[in-house]
Amino acid sequence: MFHSKSIISSGLALIVLLISTAVLAEIDNSASQKPSSEASAKNLSSVQFKNVANTGSDSVDETKLRIGPGDPLAGKSKAELCFGCHGEDGNSIDPQFPKLAGQYGIYIAKQVRNYQASIRTHQIMSSIAASVSDEDLADISAYFASQPMMKGASPSSNQIGKKLFENDDLSRMMVRCNSCHGASGKGQNPRNPVFPVIGGQHKDYLLRQLLSFRKGDRNNSPGGVMNITVHRLSDAELEALAEYVSGL
Ligand code: HEC
Ligand code: HEC
Known part of the structure; x- marks a missing residue:
């Protein structure tokens, strides 16, 4: 019993690793279609890949990694379009709108691209996503990623x-x-x-x-x-x- 459980868990760990690898490769490919972010996205994913199973810190600036290839300062004014629903610092008040504060920049951009390609659909978000250019998206994502990370109001005892x-x-x-x-x-x-x-x-x-x-x-x-x-x-x-x- 113990033995088969540990085989299953190592199988699961492998799945987690494979997902990371496949998705990071996808990020790498899509970044290479956009010359401005190519270099930084490539660096980012190779660093990430090496460290998937290693949470020890090194000299790499962790905030930069979270922000991704965009420019958070340029992103602030571009993100005004999003503030009405997601909040100026990415902490939306109305619970139907997700918080974006401190979310990974690359994850935010991936979701918006998924809405653009109808891989993820939502009546409101799909039409907003359609109006965002690739360069603006990187900067807007970087802006929300750079904000202090979302946090629950009080721990649940559930x-x-x-x-x-x-x-x-x-x-x-x-x-x-x-x-x-x-x-x-x-x-x-x-x-x-x-x-x-x-x-x-x-x-x-x-x-x-x-x-x-x-x-x-x-x-x-x-x-x-x-x-x-x-x-x-x-x-x-x-x-x-x-x-x-x-x-x-
Ligand atoms: C094997 C890895 C894995 C496990 C285990 C897993 N998740 Fe996920 N989850 C993901 C990935 C990858 C995504 C991102 C999906 C995407 O790219 O759209 C995700 C997305 C989500 C989202 C959507 C987040 C958003 O901002 O829209 C929620 C909510 C979530 N997971 C909750 C859970 C919960 C609760 C559990 C446990 C029951 C769980 N996950 C277990 C990998 C996992
Ligand atoms: C009119 C309201 C509204 C505006 C404006 C808006 N959003 Fe959204 N956004 C939503 C809603 C509602 C969802 C949840 C959709 C769903 O359930 O799939 C969402 C979801 C998202 C998600 C997915 C979050 C996750 O955790 O997976 C991202 C990323 C996002 N929005 C980014 C943006 C960006 C960037 C802008 C500005 C360019 C923006 N949104 C403007 C309403 C809005």
């Missing part, structure tokens, strides 16, 4: 959510959330923008995304990993998770 967040349930193909999203849901480390910051995000938004991954309406996660993860979780479990994660 034990069902905590248990699911921290423990695999292999009988249901559920890999614990913290293995990808980090111990407090703040991502893995600044070099790996594949796994978004979810800790401290609005509960309503989190729940809507989890339901949407389960139903298959949202299917833009690499390898469908989020669809698989929540496929067999109940409404009550998703609600518990959203509650717990929003407090982190």
Whole structure:
């Protein structure tokens, strides 16, 4: 029993590594179509790749890695279009709009590109995304990424959510959330923008995304990993998770 469990866990660790590698390669490709960000995005992904399994810090400036290839100063005025819903510092007030504060720049840009390509769809966001140019997108993403990171108002005592967040349930193909999203849901480390910051995000938004991954309406996660993860979780479990994660 112990033995087969450890084989499964190393299999899971491998999946996490493969997802990182595949997505970082994709980021690399899309960056090379844009000459201005090519060099920095290339550097970023090679550094990240080397460090996927190594969270030890080195001399690389972590804030720069989180921000990605854009210019946060230039991004501030370009981001005005987004403030009405996402908040001036990326901490939206209305829970139907996700917080973007301290989210990885590369993750923000990936989502907007997914809306542009209809890989992710939403009535409002899809039409806004269509009006953003590639260069503006890098700078806007950098601006939100540079803001102090989203944080829950108060820690949740939801034990069902905590248990699911921290423990695999292999009988249901559920890999614990913290293995990808980090111990407090703040991502893995600044070099790996594949796994978004979810800790401290609005509960309503989190729940809507989890339901949407389960139903298959949202299917833009690499390898469908989020669809698989929540496929067999109940409404009550998703609600518990959203509650717990929003407090982190
Ligand atoms: C009129 C309101 C509105 C405006 C303005 C707006 N957004 Fe959004 N945004 C939304 C909503 C609603 C969602 C959630 C959509 C969903 O559920 O897929 C969203 C989602 C997002 C996401 C996905 C977040 C995540 O965690 O996956 C990103 C990134 C984003 N918006 C970026 C932007 C940027 C950049 C701008 C400005 C160029 C902008 N938005 C302007 C309403 C808005
Ligand atoms: C094997 C890795 C992995 C595991 C395990 C995992 N996630 Fe994810 N998750 C991802 C990736 C990668 C994305 C980014 C999807 C994308 O690129 O659009 C994501 C996206 C999300 C989002 C959307 C964030 C946003 O801003 O829109 C939520 C919410 C989320 N995960 C919650 C969870 C919860 C809760 C669990 C545990 C039940 C979990 N995840 C387990 C990899 C994982």
